[in-house]
Amino acid sequence: DARVTQTPRDKVTEMGQEVTMRCQPILGHNTVFWYRQTMKQGLELLAYFRNRAPLDDSGMPKDRFSAEMPDATLATLKIQPSEPRDSAVYFCASSSGQGATYNEQFFGPGTRLTVL
């Protein structure tokens, strides 16, 4: 049963600390998405990659957030320094899409981040 995995599932940290969230997409999927979910803003697309190359990161605050795909099996989202307003659930999703035709996005279980 192929699934997107995310670690850690929960993270509590103090303001100013660096936070790294990891995602393992489904094997064979070439597109990886990072979303953030908050009560106030709902679900927002932060960034996404295709074949490890960033396609769009317009939803991501550039000053403190960075997203990378070191290899096809790992995507990372880093926040440095973290702030209380970054508290949210961060979802990773993957698909085998090419953009022009839709391929289902499979979501991971999320990382619940709390910044004190």
Next chain:
Amino acid sequence: AQKVTQAQTEISVVEKEDVTLDCVYETRDTTYYLFWYKQPPSGELVFLIRRNSFDEQNEISGRYSWNFQKSTSSFNFTITASQVVDSAVYFCALSEPYNTDKLIFGTGTRLQVFP
């Protein structure tokens, strides 16, 4: 600008009742996709359905059905004979034209089904 509105924040029903979740969207494009996702208490979003803008046929899948009406820019979701396991947050989403990667989500409707 594209927008998805789910006006119902929370709905509570008793098991076996039918329930309809509303979704209204805004787009200037003629080509787009609409989606529904379910987020159960476990947290993962689960894809339910995709509909492209040229296909206005209603769809039924078991107890689930979807009513797409371009004239009113609505894509409503009905659960027939609801069950406790249907309790979840349901999101409607709209894709950008020619780039179905980027989904714009509504704020979600929390459905609680009581036994």
